[in-house]
Amino acid sequence: MRIIVYHAEECDRKKCTSLKLARMGKIKIVTSPKRIPRGSIVLNPFAEKALSPSDKDRILKWGVTALDCSWKEVKKSSPIFAVKRYHRALPYLVAANPTNYGKPFILSTAEALAATFYIIGLKDIAVNIMSSFKWGPHFLDLNRELLEAYSKAKNSREVVKIQEEFIRR
Numbered sequence: 001m002r003i004i005v006y007h008a009e010e011c012d013r014k015k016c017t018s019l020k021l022a023r024m025g026k027i028k029i030v031t032s033p034k035r036i037p038r039g040s041i042v043l044n045p046f047a048e049k050a051l052s053p054s055d056k057d058r059i060l061k062w063g064v065t066a067l068d069c070s071w072k073e074v075k076k077s078s079p080i081f082a083v084k085r086y087h088r089a090l091p092y093l094v095a096a097n098p099t100n101y102g103k104p105f106i107l108s109t110a111e112a113l114a115a116t117f118y119i120i121g122l123k124d125i126a127v128n129i130m131s132s133f134k135w136g137p138h139f140l141d142l143n144r145e146l147l148e149a150y151s152k153a154k155n156s157r158e159v160v161k162i163q164e165e166f167i168r169r
């Protein structure tokens with residue numbers, strides 16, 4: 001499975017979740033957008049389309065790429081968010097990492113990757129990624145109901161519908 005992280009080197013290296021995953025051999029870091037596989041799903045919080053189980057085949061073939069940059073620097077206009085790939089936003093999920101605990105949508109790179117694998121039905125990979133952090137398993141517990149619901153959706157439209165119903169409740 002190709003799990004790539006484009007690293008913008010904007011982070012506090014001690015807290016960076018993707019550098020930790022790379023040290024454990026669980027992901028590959030790239031520092032040039034050209035190294036992002038051309039058919040890859042790219043996790044982009046500004047993307048118009050939501051990730052859904054229908055992205056599974058593409059991820060199996062080309063992998064998934066997260067963009068590790070600082071949430072403080074992040075802007076929709078940043079060139080990396082315009083790289084020509086298959087961009088997807090994650091639906092409503094709440095962060096469990098110590099930096100952004102309790103905030104919806106503002107996930108760490110590790111949480112975003114784990115959520116992706118959970119939603120496409122590769123739950124063992126999600127569990128493996130989150131087992132790298134003390135707070136990691138709590139991310140899956142905190143979001144279990146939504147992650148399960150998203151993983152049963154057929155497509156992006158259904159994922160958005162589940163999200164909207166959850167927010168309305």
Ligand SMILES: C[S@@+](CC[C@H](N)C(=O)[O-])C[C@H]1O[C@@H](n2cnc3c(N)ncnc32)[C@H](O)[C@@H]1O
Nearest residue numbers: 016017043044045066067069090107108109112
């Ligand atoms: C902005 S970086 C912050 C990384 C942080 N420094 C860390 O150590 O994890 C987080 C990345 O995870 C992915 N991500 C996080 N939340 C997301 C969301 N709601 N939708 C899509 N991707 C998301 C994106 O690739 C995003 O650029």
